[in-house]
Amino acid sequence: MTLFDPAWIDVAILAFMAIVAFVVALLRSVFASVMLMGIFSLLSATLFVILDAVDVAFTEASVGAGISVVVFLGAMSLIPSPKAHGRTRPLLGALVCIACGALLILGTLDMPTYGDPQAPIHLHVADRYLSESLEATDVPNVVTSVLASYRGYDTLGETTVIFTAAIAVLILIGGSWRDGVKAPARADKETGDA
Amino acid sequence: MHDHAVLRVVSKLLMPFIFLFALYVQFHGDFGPGGGFQAGVIFGAGMILYALIFGLKAARKVAPLHYLRAQLSLGVLLYAGTGIVGLVQGSNYLDYSVLAHDPAHGQEYGIMLIEMGVLLTVSSAMTLIFYLFAGQDH
Numbered sequence: 233m234t235l236f237d238p239a240w241i242d243v244a245i246l247a248f249m250a251i252v253a254f255v256v257a258l259l260r261s262v263f264a265s266v267m268l269m270g271i272f273s274l275l276s277a278t279l280f281v282i283l284d285a286v287d288v289a290f291t292e293a294s295v296g297a298g299i300s301v302v303v304f305l306g307a308m309s310l311i312p313s314p315k316a317h318g319r320t321r322p323l324l325g326a327l328v329c330i331a332c333g334a335l336l337i338l339g340t341l342d343m344p345t346y347g348d349p350q351a352p353i354h355l356h357v358a359d360r361y362l363s364e365s366l367e368a369t370d371v372p373n374v375v376t377s378v379l380a381s382y383r384g385y386d387t388l389g390e391t392t393v394i395f396t397a398a399i400a401v402l403i404l405i406g407g408s409w410r411d412g413v414k415a416p417a418r419a420d421k422e423t424g425d426a
Numbered sequence: 427m428h429d430h431a432v433l434r435v436v437s438k439l440l441m442p443f444i445f446l447f448a449l450y451v452q453f454h455g456d457f458g459p460g461g462g463f464q465a466g467v468i469f470g471a472g473m474i475l476y477a478l479i480f481g482l483k484a485a486r487k488v489a490p491l492h493y494l495r496a497q498l499s500l501g502v503l504l505y506a507g508t509g510i511v512g513l514v515q516g517s518n519y520l521d522y523s524v525l526a527h528d529p530a531h532g533q534e535y536g537i538m539l540i541e542m543g544v545l546l547t548v549s550s551a552m553t554l555i556f557y558l559f560a561g562q563d564h
């Protein structure tokens with residue numbers, strides 16, 4: 233790698249991500265951790281742009297760096313004092329982390345080199361998608377035609393997952409089924425306050 | 427955050443552009459990066475910004491809870507319903523080719539419809555989850 237190799241950008245972003253991850257683990261303030269996790273998401277979004285996965289970068293930036301931070305802050309405001317206390321076992325945690333990390337690295341050893349044209353993923357249906365999708369769907373963006381048409385079932389499943397998540401939150405903390413009407417299930421809390 | 431004049435003015439200026447950008451990402455998803463999910467998240471983020479700056483009460487006037495609940499289900503129904511049209515027309519489930527005389531056009535319409543379904547569900551889910559978390563303390 234020479235001094236002006238663009239690969240240094242990858243190295244810098246990955247180094248930043250590692251630093252942020254370590255700081256998140258070390259910090260005792262939950263608020264600062266949540267903010268840093270947003271920064272971590274933004275850095276990984278940058279990495280996705282470099283990997284030419286713009287759609288994924290888009291999603292990561294808006295969900296990871298945007299909405300999940302807000303939802304975390306909203307959840308934090310509901311918890312009395314989100315501070316880590318009690319006896320911690322740093323050695324046990326470190327062992328679990330190192331074991332999991334080693335397993336993950338072991339898993340990547342079998343993967344083909346990034347950008348290898350002979351990688352299995354490029355030999356299956358990718359060629360057909362790239363050459364035929366414009367003619368078959370009239371949509372120039374291959375990502376959209378694969379997501380919405382060739383893999384329509386998967387996207388339907390993903391939409392249903394989001395629907396289910398919102399319904400679950402609605403059932404758990406939604407309270408009432410009408411605006412402004414409190415459900416009887418929350419009555420015990422109100423009498424406790426009074 | 428009601429009395430931060432700078433935040434109020436700047437977010438008021440930004441709001442139309444955020445929603446416009448969400449619609450751009452939605453309808454330009456055929457040509458560039460983006461699609462229903464990304465557009466829905468940006469739309470939801472715009473609503474969340476509005477609720478953060480002007481308060482939950484004002485946001486609930488713009489998009490009431492019962493409206494968001496209906497929109498949440500409508501999105502999935504639109505997606506699944508588009509698939510059923512293919513089934514009724516004698517083809518496979520989620521095969522959009524039968525939606526128009528020309529199969530490629532049918533695919534284009536189908537993709538547009540299901541992306542609209544994704545937008546409806548994702549944007550309302552994001553806004554709804556924020557409403558519920560933020561509305562707990564009172």
